[in-house]
Amino acid sequence: MKVVVFALDDVFDSGMAVLLDTLATANELAASQGFDKAPFDVRLTGLRKRVRTALGFTTTVEPLDAVRKPDWIVVPALNAKQADSLTLRLQRRDVQEAVEHLQRRHANGINIAAACIGTFVLAEAGLLDGEEATTTWSLAPFFRQRYPAVKLDDSRMVVESGRVVTAGAAMGHLDLALWLVRRVSPELAELVARFMLIDRRASQAHYIIPDYLAHSDPLISKFERWIRDNLSGGFSLLEVAHALAVHPRTLQRRTEAILGKSPLEFVQDLRIERARHLISAGHNLEDIAAEVGYADAATLRTLLRRKLGQGVREIRRLK
Structure with a gap:
């Protein structure tokens, strides 16, 4: 070749x-x-x-x-x-x-x-x-x-x-x-x-820092701060749009244009980022799920596997 x-x-x-x-x-x-x-x-x-x-x-x-x-x-x-x-x-x-x-x-x-x-x-x-x-x-x-x-x-x-x-x-x-x-x-x-001691990496998702991306746009930066302040609660696009004084469609369009994902997906990214930190620190998974806005640990486990390609054991092992 x-x-x-x-x-x-x-x-x-x-x-x-x-x-x-x-x-x-x-x-x-x-x-x-x-x-x-x-x-x-x-x-x-x-x-x-x-x-x-x-x-x-x-x-x-x-x-x-x-x-x-x-x-x-x-x-x-x-x-x-x-x-x-x-x-x-x-x-x-x-x-x-x-x-x-x-x-x-x-x-x-x-x-x-x-x-x-x-x-x-x-x-x-x-x-x-x-x-x-x-x-x-x-x-x-x-x-x-x-x-x-x-x-x-x-x-x-x-x-x-x-x-x-x-x-x-x-x-x-x-x-x-x-x-x-x-x-x-x-x-x-x-x-x-x-x-060469090269690991296979199919995804960059594990390395992405959501708030770094958010700071590229003023509205998304405000959205990111609001999510972090309300991480344990449920997510409503209408509620957050009202809090930010914008129309829900405006927030939807801006999030998709800047981040390439829906507002809900961005919320999930921030929740997963926080959950990963708490898992690495050794906290109980049920407590973590409640802190990041999920009803139970099973839902959080599924999202960790889907978003990061890793389970709780792998995350704790890599801390």
Whole structure:
């Protein structure tokens, strides 16, 4: 499999390195799995002869156009953690050139993948319009506002949609690299994961901080504070909308536009977050259920499993 890692200036060092290291490890271990030759031909490319990373290192790269017919072009993240700084980076001339390259390659049948902030470059190119995708959870509200045509599910770690694949937050580069290895050989991917001590993570849900997302919008921030002050009570959209002096439909629409979920789902996220903290602290589950607004422990157990993919024992073991 010919894989092109397409790096731009100010590339996130760990993201680029993780992609390269994981595929290199797969090549080293391939012989033990019966491969006659290395399964990956990995090329580091860019728009110029050199790429300068976010930490100030400089590396020589091949021009993207010099690599003919790769199986995959993979875009690692730019180094941006806030919406304002990312907006400036997306306006850069080299990023716009990269967008044009990706549009051309995708139109010619090349598969495209990206992780973390790299997914924004794919979205800028229009490659995700009408498609399912994921991105770094911390910038999901900004992503939804900027690219409303994309079917975003930021709870997922890796999303395959047609000839485009996206992966989640910073270490999603690792999940994306393993996804590529798994396409060649599930057995080789398992071996690489064991050698590199990589856990399988199907979801970002366990890592999401709900109130961090809420602070991206004034109304949602007020909504979040109201929920926390009334966590043990039942939830009524009419009641909370009245308390916030907005129409229920306004709150419904804003929550869906910013967070990609209904008000009730956001309430459940905050309840689960609080419950997880109390479980880790060793509190009784029946008491926890009452504190976070559920009638019994059984309901809470079901939601923990559905939302986090974990039960009470796993949560306490990981505290």
